[in-house]
Amino acid sequence: MNNKGFTLIELVVVIVILGILAVTAAPRFLNLQENARKSSLQGLKGAMEGAAGITYGKAAVENQERSSAAVDVAGIETRWGFPTASSAGIEAAVTGLDSNDWVLSHEGQSNDDTAYTVVTFYDADKEGDTSAITDTGCYVRYDQAQGTEINQVASATVFDDNC
Template sequence: MKRQGGFTLIELVVVIVILGILAVTAAPKFMNLQNDARKASLEGLKGSIQGAAGIVYGKSAINGVETSKTATTVDNVSTIFGYPTANANGIVKAVSGLETDSQDWVGASTDGEADYVVTFKSLVKPADTTATAAEITATGCYVEYKQATSVSAAATTKVVADGNSCK
């Protein structure tokens, strides 16, 4: 009679232990995917804001108001020095998806309304559509738009994502 070949119980246990060790060392690499995805989304939003600001500046230049020190309206967008202002009438109107009823984003102007910050709704108040600039910056995971301050100082946009704060 032939003896059937197969794995012994000890061999199976050794394989399971090895797989467990591999899983423990590989899991942290895959656990950080949400943080990376949120950072990538913020980079995409930054690009959208920069693109919208550039388009509005181009329209301001065509209309001859790119050097205006006072708020001017260009295609229903409030501008200063040709770039959108850092509030609901400026950059929010220029970028589709930043409105107060947005599914994903929540934003607010700083006290002096020279900066506008945007983050994920789920990081601030999941059931609410409003947040203060202080609440948004406290997340450590946001995009900041600074409006132009002079003819030679254009509007700027930057992503702030401190460490693993975008979880």
């Protein structure tokens, strides 16, 4: 008799091998979401820094880069030539920051009275609540410029300890 097919032992061996592969490969796939969040925050930081640099260049062309008062440069509110930490400043400068992908707060003030914006992934419960955003441990902070010295210009910082 000429039977074609797999024996029970062959099928069990294949299932065991697939199980071993699944156990070793699953942790790598589960970590992809964390890496994607961290990469998105790095991309947002780059977009903020790029927008701030372009805005500063435009302010310099218009001879507005030394003004400590709020100045409109190409529809973007600036201080010291960089976008302010407000909806009229950095949010207007970065394309897509006002979309449903991100949740922002412009209310933060640090100890030295420096205005800042914090941004994280969209969650309606955190809208405008700085402490709720920072409590996530997965956000970008934009500090507006305090002057024209190298340690006073606008900066963006990624916090990704808990993504």
